Amino acid sequence: xxxxxxxxxxxxxxxxxxxxxxxxxxxxxxxxxxxxxxxxxxxxxxxxxxxxxxxxxxxxxxxxxxxxxxxxxxxxxxxxxxxxxxxxxxxxxxxxxxxxxxxxxxxxxxxxxxxxxxxxxxxxxxxxxxxxxxxxxxxxxxxxxxxxxxxxxxxxxxxxxxxxxxxxxxx
Amino acid sequence: xxxxxxxxxxxxxxxxxxxxxxxxxxxxxxxxxxxxxxxxxxxxxxxxxxxxxxxxxxxxxxxxxxxxxxxxxxxxxxxxxxxxxxxxxxxxxxxxxxxxxxxxxxxxxxxxxxxxxxxxxxxxxxxxxxxxxxxxxxxxxxxxxxxxxxxxxxxxxxxxxxxxxxxxxxx
DNA sequence: ACACCTTCGTTCGAATTTGAACAATAGGAG
DNA sequence: CTCCTATTGTTCAAATTCGAACGAAGGTGT
Numbered sequence: 585x586x587x588x589x590x591x592x593x594x595x596x597x598x599x600x601x602x603x604x605x606x607x608x609x610x611x612x613x614x615x616x617x618x619x620x621x622x623x624x625x626x627x628x629x630x631x632x633x634x635x636x637x638x639x640x641x642x643x644x645x646x647x648x649x650x651x652x653x654x655x656x657x658x659x660x661x662x663x664x665x666x667x668x669x670x671x672x673x674x675x676x677x678x679x680x681x682x683x684x685x686x687x688x689x690x691x692x693x694x695x696x697x698x699x700x701x702x703x704x705x706x707x708x709x710x711x712x713x714x715x716x717x718x719x720x721x722x723x724x725x726x727x728x729x730x731x732x733x734x735x736x737x738x739x740x741x742x743x744x745x746x747x748x749x750x751x752x753x754x755x
Numbered sequence: 756x757x758x759x760x761x762x763x764x765x766x767x768x769x770x771x772x773x774x775x776x777x778x779x780x781x782x783x784x785x786x787x788x789x790x791x792x793x794x795x796x797x798x799x800x801x802x803x804x805x806x807x808x809x810x811x812x813x814x815x816x817x818x819x820x821x822x823x824x825x826x827x828x829x830x831x832x833x834x835x836x837x838x839x840x841x842x843x844x845x846x847x848x849x850x851x852x853x854x855x856x857x858x859x860x861x862x863x864x865x866x867x868x869x870x871x872x873x874x875x876x877x878x879x880x881x882x883x884x885x886x887x888x889x890x891x892x893x894x895x896x897x898x899x900x901x902x903x904x905x906x907x908x909x910x911x912x913x914x915x916x917x918x919x920x921x922x923x924x925x926x
Numbered sequence: 927a928c929a930c931c932t933t934c935g936t937t938c939g940a941a942t943t944t945g946a947a948c949a950a951t952a953g954g955a956g
Numbered sequence: 957c958t959c960c961t962a963t964t965g966t967t968c969a970a971a972t973t974c975g976a977a978c979g980a981a982g983g984t985g986t
Contacts, residue, residue: 617913623839668794
């Protein structure tokens, strides 16, 4: 009975062609912590954003990344890439945000197929309004719970993990 | 233009009642890495599990936790808690797994309202079958990318984060 | 110019997720 | 025992997600 992704106590003696290297206790603890923290954190941020600003976390992130982009606008595909979401998922959310007046669509001059999503004045306003509460919570629940060293490890280690995943995905 | 949850360069000078402590570069990097790694990892694990075993990550996790539980069974509420999912969401997934013959429902002797979800023989089999590939991927994408020290930090730091969130949620 | 393969964003249907409402039961105070 | 409140798991409608299929263009090699 393999646990999440390791062998709790008794690794299956002979189940698959190649017996994988199961996770030891420490590896298992790291993996479980990661998954659980991520889920709990998401749940919390989702609830808070919805309550205080009527936005989902996804929608908030769209506003954030547009705001950080050169002209407050990004191509759909690029945005989907940054957000790590499906293209169709983004199409849906941008449409929602468009209905709310927070984002607009503009066609790309150099590529007829291309579509820019761009932050509207209202969108900018909304972000200014929502950000403080969001940041405060992220700080309270994650950042301020960790030491400076732990944060550095997160940034480095998980940065590396992300980089690798991005490379793989590109294939 | 506040970034994800910090002020990229120029924090809004006077937007909200109380100006929050924005995230500095390092804090921001940690937070972004965490979110991105989590999303990319989920995406990948999801795809692999679906392809190789026809299971979603959620379903796989249900099997895992049941397998690790005392009698291969857990109360619905407890399971939902462990998985960090809504009760209704769990009801749905357990029903799906039941249709697949991987999980069964049993009523609780001491509490008429209670329902135990329990792993069937087939469910156990499925888990044995799916685990190796899943573990191998988790190892390749996360565990083996990090050093022993980094893993320890993940376990400790994020463990703490999870613990705090659990406490809060209990209120 | 011509075929050929890739990329872009959307649409579609199916699957999943969530919160609120609900009926049934548990558990404790008086 | 009798209210009163909390908990349990399900149902429901609504929102969101994804992948596959698509039509339309871009880009390349010949």
